[in-house]
Amino acid sequence: MTAQIENLDIPEGMEITGELPDGAEKVLTPQALELIVELNRKFNGVRLERLEARKERQAQIAAGADLDFLPETAEIRNDPSWQVAPPAPGLEDRRVEMTGPTYKKMTINALNSGAKVWLADQEDANTPQWDSVIGGQLNLLDALNREIDFTSPEGKSYTLAPDEELPTIVVRPRGWHMPEKHILVDGEETSGSLVDFALYFATAGQLQIEKGKGPYFYLPKMESHLEARLWNQVFDHAEDSFGLDRGTIRATVLIETYPAAFEMEEILYELREHSSGLNAGRWDYIFSVIKNFRARGADFLLPDRSDVTMTVPFMRAYTELLVHTCHKRGAHAIGGMSAFVPAKDPEANEAAFNKVREDKSREAGKGFDGSWVAHPGMVALCKEVFTETLGANANQIENKRDDVSVSAVELLDVKSTPGSMTEQGLRTNVSVGIQYLRAWLEGNGAVAINGLMEDAATAEISRSQVWQWMDAGVELDTGVTVTADFVRQVVTEEVAKLPGEEADWKDAVDMFLSVAVAEEYVDFLTLPAYASMP
CATH class of the missing domain: 1.20.1220.12 (Malate synthase, domain III)
Incomplete structure (x- = not known):
């Protein structure tokens, strides 16, 4: 059974070309669709300009230029007075965050996992299939209303645990580079980022406000503080359109591109009223190193992927700078994802758990306030490890890591990677x-x-x-x-x-x-x- 497009109140200038799954009208509301139109008309041109700026920087790197801290923003980095907003309700304690796609079964498992936060991923762990774009939003809405359930082909039933407090939901929309080809505004493809944001903000995000939290987001794949400024302008517009106080929306930025590592303070500054900190997106960061310096020869050739751990020089420099930057500005620093999943083989399972414990112990010891796991079976271990460091405290933002001083040369030291x-x-x-x-x-x-x-x-x-x-x-x-x-x-x-x-x-x-x-x-x-x- 599918919903009918003609039953939707579609704004002038919008065209929806995808077949609608049953229930789609619950998220394709008049308010959500109107917001998509407004945001794309106002900001999509700037988005495309920012994507062109990426290409220009890539050409400069290919021609021999290196990344560096920006001289034109030194005043921001050197000004000790500014801080980001205090932690938002539901985001004070983030010692363990579960990450995963918004498929129905995964949604239920993540919300039953015992994590403090669930990163509801509409990006890397999801696919941009139209059914997933809309279905994921429906699952989030149904989960907040406790109306979600799932039965597997084998007959196993999945429901939310009754009377349990759900993890705080933080949605990761698609990156600025991804379009949404099933929704057109004025005849042009829309931004996948703006579509994902608007659908959640206008529906389930409003429920979160009623429940005393708010519409919270993880922002992926940004390469500059100007891209963060664009997100901040989007947030301002959405809050004004819905009559909300400034800072109702909160965003954690994934520092998962090589250029962004040189602009961490500036990114926090641009989002300061809306900021909930930074995350060390380790896997995309490695991808970005290869991508940006792929044509620069031996100095940027990485060994086997398994050799590029978080303790190699350039990765260690990046993560320590992230913690120091966040805590300097009163923001959370969230560690990267452990990709290990529990195995059926006892020996392999023990090895996986030992590796996760080692990884999380290192992060907690370096000052991170929490970290990600990719499987519900790893939540308890991550929580236990961070609790050993945090105790009853919600975070360790007071640990300023003033011992850290990272140079551009250290961030660029890929050639010292063993392997x-x-x-x-x-x-x-x-x-x-x-x-x-x-x-x-x-x-x-x-x-x-x-x-x-x-x-x-x-x-x-x-x-x-x-x-x-x-x-x-x-x-x-x-x-x-x-x-x-x-x-x-x-x-x-x-x-x-x-x-x-x-x-x-x-x-x-x-x-x-x-x-x-x-x-x-x-x-x-x-x-x-x-x-x-x-």
């Missing part, structure tokens, strides 16, 4: 990338592969590293040089190891090769993949 470029690493990138892409094209954005929760960010690392090694003609540990022909050979050999028929993998293989061995590097794998979706 090797191996044929097994290449094969892992190929196999994981193709397995993930198949799931993504079928509508599943979060997939457990080899004991790790893979999402779009880790798929981006896989295909980008293959491209970079090929472009640089890297010689692997086996003596083989990475070429396009060798990558194609590895693809054939790795797909043969996967279950099912070769034809089952064709679309994923074609998509992977289209970005991994392309002559020109594709900025985001999800853009051509989305274009291929109906």
Whole structure:
């Protein structure tokens, strides 16, 4: 059963081209649709300008320029007087945050997990399939109304635990680069970011206000403080349109691009009335390092993905600067995602839990106020580890980490990363990338592969590293040089190891090769993949 578009109160100038799932009218309300129109007319042009600015900076880097702290914003960094807004209701204690897509089963499991916060992901752990865009918003609304349930094909029933306080919901909309092709305004595709924001803010976000919290967001993939300024202008407009006090909306920014690491204070400053801190988005950060410096030779060649841990020099510099920056300005610093998932094998399970404990202990010791896990089975462990440091305190913002002093040279010190470029690493990138892409094209954005929760960010690392090694003609540990022909050979050999028929993998293989061995590097794998979706 589907909803009928003609039953919606669609504003003048808007066209909806996607078929509506049942119940869509609950989130495609007149207020939400009008807000989409307003935001796209007012801000979409600026968004496109900011995306062009990314390309200009990329060209400068390719020509030999390095990233650095901006001289024109030194006054902001040197001014000790400004602070971000105090923590918003429901965001004071963030010692463990569960992250995952907004599919119905995942929504219920996340809200039953015992986490303090649930990152309801409409981005990397989701897919931009139209059903997911609308269905995710419906699930959030139904969850807040405690009207959500799910029965698996095997007959297992999932419901919210009765009378339990739900984790605070923080929604991650799509990044500025993603369009929404099923909603047109004045004949043009809309911004996926603005659509996701408006649908949540105008519906479930208003319920959150009634419940004493608010519409809270995680902002992904920004590359500059000017992109943060654009989000702040969007928030101001939405609050004014709905008659809300300034700061009702709150946003945590994922520092998951290389350029953003040099503008952390400026990003906090632009969002200061709406800011809830920064998060160390480790996987996209690694992807961004490869992406931005892919043509700069040996100094920016990374070893196997498994060797790029949070303790290597350039990653350690980035995370310590993040904690120091946040606490200096009174903001939360949230650690990165542990991708390990519990295994059925006891030995593998023990190893996974030990790695998560080690990771979270390191983060808590470095001053982070909380961290992410990708599976409900890891929530209790993360909470336990951070409680060992925080005790009864909600956070450790008072730990200013004044011992930290990080230079641009340290942030750029990729060449000191220990590790090797191996044929097994290449094969892992190929196999994981193709397995993930198949799931993504079928509508599943979060997939457990080899004991790790893979999402779009880790798929981006896989295909980008293959491209970079090929472009640089890297010689692997086996003596083989990475070429396009060798990558194609590895693809054939790795797909043969996967279950099912070769034809089952064709679309994923074609998509992977289209970005991994392309002559020109594709900025985001999800853009051509989305274009291929109906």
